[in-house]
Amino acid sequence: MRLSPRMRLSPRMRSFLADTLALVSFFTVTSGLNERFVAGMEWEEVFSSRAIGAVLMVLTARPYGLWRNWLLGRVAPQSRRGELLADGFALLVFQVPIYLAIIAMAGARGSALLLGALGFAGLMLVLGRPYGLWLDWVRNRFGLEGPGQKPMSLGG
Numbered sequence: 001m002r003l004s005p006r007m008r009l010s011p012r013m014r015s016f017l018a019d020t021l022a023l024v025s026f027f028t029v030t031s032g033l034n035e036r037f038v039a040g041m042e043w044e045e046v047f048s049s050r051a052i053g054a055v056l057m058v059l060t061a062r063p064y065g066l067w068r069n070w071l072l073g074r075v076a077p078q079s080r081r082g083e084l085l086a087d088g089f090a091l092l093v094f095q096v097p098i099y100l101a102i103i104a105m106a107g108a109r110g111s112a113l114l115l116g117a118l119g120f121a122g123l124m125l126v127l128g129r130p131y132g133l134w135l136d137w138v139r140n141r142f143g144l145e146g147p148g149q150k151p152m153s154l155g156g
Contacts, residue, residue: 014142019065022138023057026131031099034123039116041108049106056098064094065135088128096121 009017032050035041041049068090077083096117103116139145 014144016062018139018142018144020058020061022135023061024054026134030127034119038119039112041112045107049102052105053102056102060098067094084129087132088125091128091131092121092124095124
């Protein structure tokens with residue numbers, strides 16, 4: 001199912017909406033599971049961090065999408081392993097500092113902060129490619145194409 005043609009949104013607005021929907025839907029679940037079962041945060045802290053996270057994800061989803069487009073356009077991965085590494089690296093570098101701020105604001109301290117960061121860093125490496133595929137799928141539903149949409153594109 002694609003976005004209705006009657007919704008005459010600019011490509012810029014569709015990109016913002018697609019990137020935001022993809023990031024919020026994917027990472028609300030994965031981050032919450034990491035916080036509860038890896039970092040050992042209480043459910044109240046998890047809900048608090050996900051509420052903070054939702055606001056920050058709305059602010060950072062499109063910048064991340066642009067960063068990923070730029071990176072994939074520059075490295076132009078030629079293999080599945082290259083795609084895996086590029087998506088993992090893109091997510092790790094961009095999201096881990098933001099995540100640290102989120103769980104710190106939610107009350108994580110000491111070992112919970114360290115374990116949360118390490119767990120999330122590991123998740124970014126593992127989830128980079130699945131999230132990249134999810135992002136591309138959501139973008140496609142919004143009728144978007146471009147760097148990051150086709151792994152072999154040069155980003156032109």
